[in-house]
Amino acid sequence: MNQQADLVVHSGLPAGYQTETRRLVRDCCKVVRVVYTAEEVGRGVAANCPISKGSLVEVSECILVPRQEYQEFARHTAFEHYLFHGQNGDMLLALGLGSLFNHSAQPNLDYRVDQPKLHVLFYAARDILEHEELFIFYGDNLWFSDTMQRATSLDLSDNEQKFFAAFNLDDS
Numbered sequence: 001m002n003q004q005a006d007l008v009v010h011s012g013l014p015a016g017y018q019t020e021t022r023r024l025v026r027d028c029c030k031v032v033r034v035v036y037t038a039e040e041v042g043r044g045v046a047a048n049c050p051i052s053k054g055s056l057v058e059v060s061e062c063i064l065v066p067r068q069e070y071q072e073f074a075r076h077t078a079f080e081h082y083l084f085h086g087q088n089g090d091m092l093l094a095l096g097l098g099s100l101f102n103h104s105a106q107p108n109l110d111y112r113v114d115q116p117k118l119h120v121l122f123y124a125a126r127d128i129l130e131h132e133e134l135f136i137f138y139g140d141n142l143w144f145s146d147t148m149q150r151a152t153s154l155d156l157s158d159n160e161q162k163f164f165a166a167f168n169l170d171d172s
């Protein structure tokens with residue numbers, strides 16, 4: 001082990017990380033669930049209950065992808081579509097639910113990337129209804145055709161019912 005000391009990769013986690021992150025996660029409402037939305041879109045995240053504007057919905061811990069690593073490797077992989085922009089060309093891979101929010105031109109979540117703390121915080125941008133899918137805004141240059149423009153909470157419920165029926169699960 002000691003012989004390998006030079007090879008140890010440090011986590012890069014900041015001082016106070018453990019306590020600060022615990023506090024944020026405690027404050028964050030556990031009000032969301034992963035859902036299947038549509039075949040061409042895959043998974044998404046939906047509200048389990050009404051969420052009021054300004055609520056902290058999710059705290060996603062991140063893996064730092066340094067600029068050079070991103071340029072040489074990550075951008076040529078499937079991870080390319082799951083990365084958040086950090087500082088100076090660095091990128092962040094969000095864990096938890098952070099990588100599963102789909103895109104909408106009218107998002108109901110805002111997010112804030114905090115690179116020094118290695119997390120992304122997601123907040124309700126407006127009051128959100130139970131069953132509504134939660135969306136963020138990816139930017140203007142999409143690499144896919146935006147099929148979610150017409151999505152409503154009813155569409156989502158229908159799709160979910162089909163999904164759970166296919167697996168003989170109930171959605172409670």
Ligand SMILES: C[S@@+](CC[C@H](N)C(=O)[O-])C[C@H]1O[C@@H](n2cnc3c(N)ncnc32)[C@H](O)[C@@H]1O
Pocket residue numbers: 040041042043044081082099100101102103104144145146147148149
């Ligand atoms: C960060 S992932 C979101 C999670 C993804 N749905 C999954 O199941 O892994 C981004 C990918 O989701 C899909 N996606 C997200 N928003 C979409 C939208 N509005 N319309 C169509 N596809 C979307 C695209 O395939 C995109 O590359």
